[in-house]
Amino acid sequence: MTDVAGAAHPESDEIDRRQAGLPPVARLATLTLGLIVIGGIYMAAQIGRSVTLVPPLALAIAAALLLLVNLVMLARIKEFAWDTFLRVFGWSLLAYVTIAGILEYVFIYDHTPGRQLALFSAMLLLFAVDVPLILAFSVARYQPVAD
Amino acid sequence: MTNTAIASGTAPPAPGSAPPVAGGGPPPIPEFSIVPLRGIPIAAALLVGLIVAIGANNLWALTFFHVGGGGLWTSIDLFLGLIIGPILGRLSVPARIEFTVRFMPKMVVIMPTLVAMTLGAGFQLARHVGNLDANYPHHGWLVASYIIVGAMAVIALGLLEPANLAVLFELKKPRPNPERIGRLMKVFVYTAGITGIMQIATILIMTFLASR
Numbered sequence: 383m384t385d386v387a388g389a390a391h392p393e394s395d396e397i398d399r400r401q402a403g404l405p406p407v408a409r410l411a412t413l414t415l416g417l418i419v420i421g422g423i424y425m426a427a428q429i430g431r432s433v434t435l436v437p438p439l440a441l442a443i444a445a446a447l448l449l450l451v452n453l454v455m456l457a458r459i460k461e462f463a464w465d466t467f468l469r470v471f472g473w474s475l476l477a478y479v480t481i482a483g484i485l486e487y488v489f490i491y492d493h494t495p496g497r498q499l500a501l502f503s504a505m506l507l508l509f510a511v512d513v514p515l516i517l518a519f520s521v522a523r524y525q526p527v528a529d
Numbered sequence: 530m531t532n533t534a535i536a537s538g539t540a541p542p543a544p545g546s547a548p549p550v551a552g553g554g555p556p557p558i559p560e561f562s563i564v565p566l567r568g569i570p571i572a573a574a575l576l577v578g579l580i581v582a583i584g585a586n587n588l589w590a591l592t593f594f595h596v597g598g599g600g601l602w603t604s605i606d607l608f609l610g611l612i613i614g615p616i617l618g619r620l621s622v623p624a625r626i627e628f629t630v631r632f633m634p635k636m637v638v639i640m641p642t643l644v645a646m647t648l649g650a651g652f653q654l655a656r657h658v659g660n661l662d663a664n665y666p667h668h669g670w671l672v673a674s675y676i677i678v679g680a681m682a683v684i685a686l687g688l689l690e691p692a693n694l695a696v697l698f699e700l701k702k703p704r705p706n707p708e709r710i711g712r713l714m715k716v717f718v719y720t721a722g723i724t725g726i727m728q729i730a731t732i733l734i735m736t737f738l739a740s741r
Contacts, residue, residue: 397706412687419679426652427672430662470694473564481645484576488583488653513686520691521698524709 397524404462404523405455410448411516417445418505418512425498438501445508452515463525471518478513482506557623558705561630563697568638579646583653591654598646599735603728605639610722617718622707626700629714633697640690648678660738667738674734681724681731689720 421441489502582590617625655661660671692713699705699713 408687408691412683415687416683419683423672423675423679426661426675427668428663430664466698470698477641480576481641484580484583484645484649485652487580488649491583492653492656516687517691517694521694524695524699524706526702 397526400461400527401523404459405452407452407456407519408516408523410452410455411512411519414445414448414452414508414512415516417441417448418509421445421505422502425502435497435501438505442501442504442508445505445512449508449512449515456515456519461527463522463527466525467518467522470521471514474514474517475510478510482510558626558700559630561634561697561700563634563694563701564637565634568635572638572642575642575646579649582650586653586657588654588657591650591657594646594650595654598643598650599728599731602640602643602647603725603732605643606721606725606728608725610718610725614718614722617714629696629710630700633693636693637690637697640685644682644685667741670734670738674731677727677731677734681727684720684724684727688716689724692716692720 418441421438424438424441425435486503486506489499494502578590579594582594617628620628652661655671659665660667662668665671696710696713696717699710
């Protein structure tokens with residue numbers, strides 16, 4: 383690897399070596415997001431109909447389990463830029479809780495029935511934690527450990 | 530789309546393009562803020578406006594936030610992926626760096642705001658005019674648009690935004706890694722182009738539904 387001046391980049395080997403040892407947190411979190419989105423689409427497509435909530439419930443449970451597994455794998459990483467991770471996670475959590483809050487407000491405002499509202503709320507909660515996880519991990523994985 | 534790397538140590542410059550870097554040292558990186566604080570009050574004002582529009586259930590306000598937000602979201606994605614991306618790939622290294630540090634932080638604030646505006650107002654607008662109901666005659670088209678928007682959300686939040694942030698943090702390092710920035714910028718520009726093209730499908734569906 384070369385930098386813009388053509389010399390070897392001092393950090394490249396260390397950070398690139400670490401990449402191979404990192405768990406697939408970003409990929410699993412994106413999969414979690416996909417499950418949440420599919421569940422949300424299913425529920426939004428059924429508004430006005432009386433249908434079973436089993437498929438979106440199963441998707442939400444699968445997404446929650448995947449998120450939990452991801453958090454455990456993340457916590458077990460030894461060499462990681464935790465300062466950067468927590469900084470990005472905190473600020474993006476604030477941003478995505480705000481976005482999720484706006485959507486929750488819409489559902490409450492529209493008098494969404496209780497069980498559907500509970501499921502929508504659970505999915506929004508998963509969304510609000512999962513997206514910051516993707517963002518924070520994607521940044522911290524390329525930062526030096528002792529930052 | 531062409532290479533959008535900040536610096537490419539091996540690729541020859543495109544015909545007529547500026548030389549990579551003059552002199553021995555790495556190009557200077559201007560001071561920049563990862564999140565431009567001046568943009569936060571504007572984003573906050575728009576989100577408050579969105580909440581008021583939903584609360585008032587005002588047809589004009591909901592249409593404004595949905596169409597305005599969606600139009601800007603689509604335009605920015607397409608312009609970035611199909612116009613800016615190829616141009617960026619042909620700029621000199623210092624010019625690419627200057628552009629990136631001035632442009633990318635703005636995207637951190639602009640894009641989530643536009644997405645929240647478009648989706649929040651769109652859901653309420655559909656509710657208001659009765660399109661959301663499963664008995665709506667063109668409900669299938671609406672569900673198709675949900676699927677497209679859902680796929681775009683996964684691409685944008687799973688790939689595009691992480692790449693945007695990772696580039697900015699890399700550029701904050703004393704010695705940024707140009708190859709890493711190049712890889713991440715490619716992800717950013719390609720995914721912006723893909724979501725932009727998917728947006729065209731959404732616009733086709735939305736204009737079809739609006740004309741029924």
